[in-house]
Amino acid sequence: MASASRLLPPTPPPHSAASPPARHRHPALAAPRSRRPINPPRLRCRAAAGAAATTTTTTGGGGGGGALVLEGSGAGAVAVREFVTLDELRAAVRLRIRTFYEYATDSYGAEDLRKSLADREYDALQDRISGKMINFQRVSCINGTVPLLPSLVSAEELCSTCKFVEDGEERVVVGSLDLNQCLWLPDELTGKRPGVNESSHTRAYLSNVCVAKELQRNGLGYALVDKSKKLAREWGITDLYVHVAINNEAAQKLYNKCGFVYESEEPAWKARFLGRPRRLLLWLDLKKDAL
Numbered sequence: 001m002a003s004a005s006r007l008l009p010p011t012p013p014p015h016s017a018a019s020p021p022a023r024h025r026h027p028a029l030a031a032p033r034s035r036r037p038i039n040p041p042r043l044r045c046r047a048a049a050g051a052a053a054t055t056t057t058t059t060g061g062g063g064g065g066g067a068l069v070l071e072g073s074g075a076g077a078v079a080v081r082e083f084v085t086l087d088e089l090r091a092a093v094r095l096r097i098r099t100f101y102e103y104a105t106d107s108y109g110a111e112d113l114r115k116s117l118a119d120r121e122y123d124a125l126q127d128r129i130s131g132k133m134i135n136f137q138r139v140s141c142i143n144g145t146v147p148l149l150p151s152l153v154s155a156e157e158l159c160s161t162c163k164f165v166e167d168g169e170e171r172v173v174v175g176s177l178d179l180n181q182c183l184w185l186p187d188e189l190t191g192k193r194p195g196v197n198e199s200s201h202t203r204a205y206l207s208n209v210c211v212a213k214e215l216q217r218n219g220l221g222y223a224l225v226d227k228s229k230k231l232a233r234e235w236g237i238t239d240l241y242v243h244v245a246i247n248n249e250a251a252q253k254l255y256n257k258c259g260f261v262y263e264s265e266e267p268a269w270k271a272r273f274l275g276r277p278r279r280l281l282l283w284l285d286l287k288k289d290a291l
Helices: 086-100 110-130 150-161 220-234 249-257 268-274
Strands: 042-047 068-071 077-082 138-147 163-166 169-181 203-211 239-245 261-265 279-285
Touching: 077 169, 077 220, 086 110, 086 138, 086 150, 086 163, 086 169, 086 203, 110 138, 110 169, 138 220, 150 163, 150 169, 169 220, 203 220, 220 239, 220 249, 239 249, 249 279
Parallel strands: 203 239
Antiparallel strands: 042 068, 042 077, 077 138, 138 169, 163 169, 169 203, 239 279, 261 279
């Protein structure tokens, strides 16, 4: 749904007279913490009979069987929440690498390359969340996770790649995104709102938005974005942005459903220089968006 984030920090902006607020660190990256109750939206994952075979194909190969769909509640519920453990964070990164990169499974060194990319992005994501990256004031990784149940047997490769353990329970990350409180993202169009005042930190961007292909078009993408909107309001964000490829019609429909509107688009020369499809920049006014 969205491109993988760039790993290198952006060029810092000109010095501002106003001192930026203190950066926020996720407790999982600092001292141990006591657990707090989690009340995420509940969705259930099960195998659907007679689903199209093309919806079960996984990047790099995998098992066959029925496609997976999400329902309202039950023992196989999907939890949509901020990440809790570093093991979950690493599983989310593996889902992103699986989503944003394609490999010929029989090519030499493909597995080593996939692991290298995952390690680099994991380190970079930790740096962003802990406040070590220039420009990123606050970052949160929001995931959709599901218990590892027999109903997931048709998604064997997804389960083995994106599995993690929490409180002795095996779970699988099936959707993920980052909410970034910052003025801009590297190599991306910069939002115009709420203005160019560098002391303003009420602008945020969604990035690395992805849902496992076995579970797409089941409402999980909407649930992830909805959770990010609620968290952004808690942070005091007034203007939320997301970049989407100009040829990704499914993602554009999702963001339009979530209330985003067109603001600008990337020039063709820049897209060619970066070797990617052109991007649209979509904007959501959180001050007017219905709760």
